[in-house]
Amino acid sequence: MTTISRLLPWAGLALIAAGLVALAVWWWTRPPAPLTRAEADALYTAPLPEPEGGMNVYFVGHSLVGKQIPHKLAQLAPAGHDYRMQTGWGAGLMPNWNHPNPPVNGHDVENAHDRFRPANEAIPSGDYDAVVVTESVNLRDSIRWGDSPEYLFRFSQAAHAARPDVRFYLYEVWHGLYIEDGWLERVDRDLPELWEDVILFGALARDPDRRPIYLVPGGQVLAEIVRRVEAGPGYPGLTRREDLFYRSPEGVQDDIHMSDIGNYAIALTFYAVLYQKSPVGLPHQLLLTDGTPAKAPTPEAARMMQEAVWDVVTRLPRTGVSAAFAAD
Numbered sequence: 001m002t003t004i005s006r007l008l009p010w011a012g013l014a015l016i017a018a019g020l021v022a023l024a025v026w027w028w029t030r031p032p033a034p035l036t037r038a039e040a041d042a043l044y045t046a047p048l049p050e051p052e053g054g055m056n057v058y059f060v061g062h063s064l065v066g067k068q069i070p071h072k073l074a075q076l077a078p079a080g081h082d083y084r085m086q087t088g089w090g091a092g093l094m095p096n097w098n099h100p101n102p103p104v105n106g107h108d109v110e111n112a113h114d115r116f117r118p119a120n121e122a123i124p125s126g127d128y129d130a131v132v133v134t135e136s137v138n139l140r141d142s143i144r145w146g147d148s149p150e151y152l153f154r155f156s157q158a159a160h161a162a163r164p165d166v167r168f169y170l171y172e173v174w175h176g177l178y179i180e181d182g183w184l185e186r187v188d189r190d191l192p193e194l195w196e197d198v199i200l201f202g203a204l205a206r207d208p209d210r211r212p213i214y215l216v217p218g219g220q221v222l223a224e225i226v227r228r229v230e231a232g233p234g235y236p237g238l239t240r241r242e243d244l245f246y247r248s249p250e251g252v253q254d255d256i257h258m259s260d261i262g263n264y265a266i267a268l269t270f271y272a273v274l275y276q277k278s279p280v281g282l283p284h285q286l287l288l289t290d291g292t293p294a295k296a297p298t299p300e301a302a303r304m305m306q307e308a309v310w311d312v313v314t315r316l317p318r319t320g321v322s323a324a325f326a327a328d
Contacts, residue, residue, distance in 0.1 A: 034201035048320035054080025055129035072267035092136030093151035126162035134171035149202025235301035
């Protein structure tokens, strides 16, 4: 009993020492605080150079990338444009980075096409002029459980290591239409509070070279189009926000995936950001991946959408678009 009583103080000291070591390890390995908005803004004081001709683009994400948006972009883009992709069911940054250990949910189904190339092969290859990644929604859950800033940084680091001149983009997507606190309100709020302050600025803080990560403002474009449509009489086939979203042949409304018209809006957004050109005047009658015609907006609606895209893209310098800096 006496021996045990003598050992107890030493055991207590050992526990304290172990705790201090653990605290020190945490301190030295903890992620840096996200950049402040002023610090981040300082990285976006000059535009990306405008690309010459078509680019080779790689997409990583989920169904809000899908197959139709990259396919429609390819029909709008300059000659020489090509693309490959990896997507999954609700697959954000962490699962796409870790694939195939564990595999991305829905990987085999979503990537059963000739445009698939595994991310762990494609990005290190340096074959791509531009790499586009996105996070899954619910965005707060992805940040909490998926360490979004860390995995955005990992993708960016890998892309730049393979090709220092790569154009690396974060694609801002959107929540479901019927989210409790309001769809437009969430799109407005989530860009600065979550996409930028947490994910983007957190990833930038991890990069010792402070290389900009550029923005594809998908959610902002849809919100702008919704505001324009709902402020007036609308257009045939586009009179309310639901018309941008898919509706099944049985009439069941999808609250997050795009209709053909919504996919067209996002394809215009990618065109404007990647190629730094106004989409006004681009074709509006495009084909689906199966070769059949997509449902097209009317010429008047297409013109409105094209103008809305360019207005959004050129008021956000984080797109890297030259016109955004001229207008800033």
